[in-house]
Amino acid sequence: DAGITQSPRHKVTETGTPVTLRCHQTENHRYMYWYRQDPGHGLRLIHYSYGVKDTDKGEVSDGYSVSRSKTEDFLLTLESATSSQTSVYFCAISESEQGGRLNTEAFFGQGTRLTVV
Amino acid sequence: AQKITQTQPGMFVQEKEAVTLDCTYDTSDQSYGLFWYKQPSSGEMIFLIYQGSYDEQNATEGRYSLNFQKARKSANLVISASQLGDSAMYFCAMSSAPNSGGYQKVTFGTGTKLQVIP
Numbered sequence: 001d002a003g004i005t006q007s008p009r010h011k012v013t014e015t016g017t018p019v020t021l022r023c024h025q026t027e028n029h030r031y032m033y034w035y036r037q038d039p040g041h042g043l044r045l046i047h048y049s050y051g052v053k054d055t056d057k058g059e060v061s062d063g064y065s066v067s068r069s070k071t072e073d074f075l076l077t078l079e080s081a082t083s084s085q086t087s088v089y090f091c092a093i094s095e096s097e098q099g100g101r102l103n104t105e106a107f108f109g110q111g112t113r114l115t116v117v
Numbered sequence: 118a119q120k121i122t123q124t125q126p127g128m129f130v131q132e133k134e135a136v137t138l139d140c141t142y143d144t145s146d147q148s149y150g151l152f153w154y155k156q157p158s159s160g161e162m163i164f165l166i167y168q169g170s171y172d173e174q175n176a177t178e179g180r181y182s183l184n185f186q187k188a189r190k191s192a193n194l195v196i197s198a199s200q201l202g203d204s205a206m207y208f209c210a211m212s213s214a215p216n217s218g219g220y221q222k223v224t225f226g227t228g229t230k231l232q233v234i235p
Contacts, residue, residue, distance in 0.1 A: 031220070031221055033222075033223060035225075040227060041227060042123075042208060042225045042226055042227035042228050043208065043225040044225075045222065045223070045224070048220070048222060050220040050221070056220065058222075088160070090162065092162075092223065094212065094221065094223060096214065096221050101150070101167065101169055102148050102150065102169060102171075103148060103149050103150035103169070103170075103212040103213050103214070103221060104150055104167065104212065105150065105152045105164050105167050105210075105212065105223075106164075106210070106212065106223045107164065108154075108161070108162035110160070110161055111160055111161070111162075
């Protein structure tokens with residue numbers, strides 16, 4: 001299994017508070033992603049990173065920021081949590097080429113269940 | 118922009134029968150990868166199978182095969198001899214980077230919930 005660890009695994013927070021989720025990888029993969037999963041929407045990309053200090057927005061980035069100061073760590077921050085950000089958050093990693101294959105699959109962390117009350 | 122469409126929100130299959138889960142995609146990128154994930158009720162995302170856009174043969178992994186029809190932009194998952202443990206949510210996904218340069222994104226469909234009936 002790919003070495004990806006998300007922390008915390010579960011969190012309950014109050015509306016208006018900042019929250020940071022951490023993703024740590026031991027695979028030295030270039031790309032890291034944050035997704036949120038909601039019923040009926042599948043997995044939607046929040047932000048992604050293509051290198052240290054290199055990040056870009058996904059399709060649902062409003063209200064979220066990210067940072068990647070080291071290859072292995074990718075942080076997702078909810079600047080002021082709202083109830084609409086209650087969701088399951090997944091971190092994933094991938095490489096553009098691996099074992100002769102291009103555009104290879106992403107490997108996922110275990111997910112973080114965030115509840116904003 | 119990439120787009121993945123899964124039109125079957127839910128499906129039932131009898132145990133030991135085969136089932137096909139549909140996936141269509143849209144991209145202008147020439148090189149891309151297509152894959153399927155399984156998400157059981159426990160929540161983890163399990164990678165099942167990969168198909169490269171330049172691969173001429175359909176991918177197979179045990180009981181899973183990917184029916185890749187490039188001209189139709191479809192990448193259906195076929196599960197043979199269904200088992201009760203196959204009951205789960207299944208996601209189709211695509212990975213690509215823009216032809217003009219840029220960075221790799223991985224895009225998912227909305228998923229199909231498969232239930233295997235004894």
